[in-house]
Amino acid sequence: MKSLLTALLLILLGILPASADDHGKHLFILSGQSNMAGLNPDLSFTPTVENALGKDNVIVVKSAQGGQPIRRWYKDWKPANGEAPADKSKIGDLYDRLMAKVTEATKGQKIATVTFVWMQGERDAKEKHGAVYAASMRGLIDQVAADLKREKINFVIGRLSDFDMDNKRYPHWTMIRDAQVRVAEDDKRGAWVDTDDLNDKGTPERVKHDLHYTKDGYKTLGKRFADAAIGLIKK
Numbered sequence: 001m002k003s004l005l006t007a008l009l010l011i012l013l014g015i016l017p018a019s020a021d022d023h024g025k026h027l028f029i030l031s032g033q034s035n036m037a038g039l040n041p042d043l044s045f046t047p048t049v050e051n052a053l054g055k056d057n058v059i060v061v062k063s064a065q066g067g068q069p070i071r072r073w074y075k076d077w078k079p080a081n082g083e084a085p086a087d088k089s090k091i092g093d094l095y096d097r098l099m100a101k102v103t104e105a106t107k108g109q110k111i112a113t114v115t116f117v118w119m120q121g122e123r124d125a126k127e128k129h130g131a132v133y134a135a136s137m138r139g140l141i142d143q144v145a146a147d148l149k150r151e152k153i154n155f156v157i158g159r160l161s162d163f164d165m166d167n168k169r170y171p172h173w174t175m176i177r178d179a180q181v182r183v184a185e186d187d188k189r190g191a192w193v194d195t196d197d198l199n200d201k202g203t204p205e206r207v208k209h210d211l212h213y214t215k216d217g218y219k220t221l222g223k224r225f226a227d228a229a230i231g232l233i234k235k
Contacts, residue, residue, distance in 0.1 A: 024112035027059045027105075028229060029144065031073065031098050032120035034066030035158065035195070035212060035221070039119070044219045048226035053233070057112075061105045063098040069123040070133065073098070074140040080131040095140075099147060115229045116144050119158035119195075119221070121176040122211065130175030137183045141190075154189045154232040156225055162196040163211050188235075191228040195221060 028049060030036060039045070039062075046060050071077035071085065075092035078084060085091060118140075124133055137157070145153045157180045164173040184192035198217030199209045208214075213221060 024110035025057050025059050026053050026233060027102070027111050027114045028061070028117060029098070029102055029114065030060065030062040030064070030117045030119075030225075031094075032064050032118050032158070033068045033123060034064075035122070035218075036062070036064035036117075036119035037066050038212060039064075039218045039222055039225075041222060044222035045117075045226045048223055049230060052226075052230045059105055059109065059111075061098075061102050063094070063101050064119075065094055067123055068094060068120070069127060069129065070120060070136045070140065073120075074136045075143060076139055077136050078132065079129060095143070102148075111148075113154065113233050114144070114148055114150055115154040115156065115232060116141060117156045117158075117225050117229060121160050121180060122163075122170065125160065125164075125170040125172045125176045128172050130172030130179060133172075133176050134179040134183050137179065141183075152189055154229065155184070155187075155191075156228045156232070157184050157190070157192045158195055158221065158225065159192050160195070161199055161211075161213075162201065163199065189232060191232055193221070193224040193228050 026049070028045075030039070030041060030045070041060050041062055046058070049060070050058050065072075071091050072094040073092060075095065077091060118137075121133065124130065129136075141153065141155050145151065159180045160173060160177045164170045167173050167175075181192055184190035195213070195217075198213040198221055199211070200207055200214050201210045209217065
């Protein structure tokens, strides 16, 4: 009896991960463009959330594609001029692909929490859509919640790195960065993670990953995403 009480206390304190229970599983949906595509959840993200929440309590779904704007996910996206895009075939199509994977992974499962993990924005910065990015991000989060029949979901945003702080190559780079932070900090269910140190921009003699991240950078990113997600769940 004493050992059982000790184990329960450790679980409550977050020191010992819980085993599967009747409350349901924690669903993590990972999506975005190239810097999400380069992240292998099995290296750091999934082990971290499994260690904190229990291996049998976790479902991780990832679907990402490089070089894509947020409109490939957000179905009500409109540019700053308010005109709907002419090509409707590439509005929300990657979202449908993502949610098909989510549906398959959660079939027959009871879900306790949903956390949406997002790493994207480079393409929107390049195409100068910074003025509508915050609204698009909020709309996408609400879209995920509605489709999963939940009033609210947790979300973690990876802020764009320090790749183009002068906005020379991607004109809305810092605008997108600011929008990502604003969306996360305005919502108690939101969080953002820093990616400024994940490329090798600081070593000019061997820059290969200024827009993208190094091998170790992706591993670190997964851990940061996981820690932020766990913090939201426990909060």
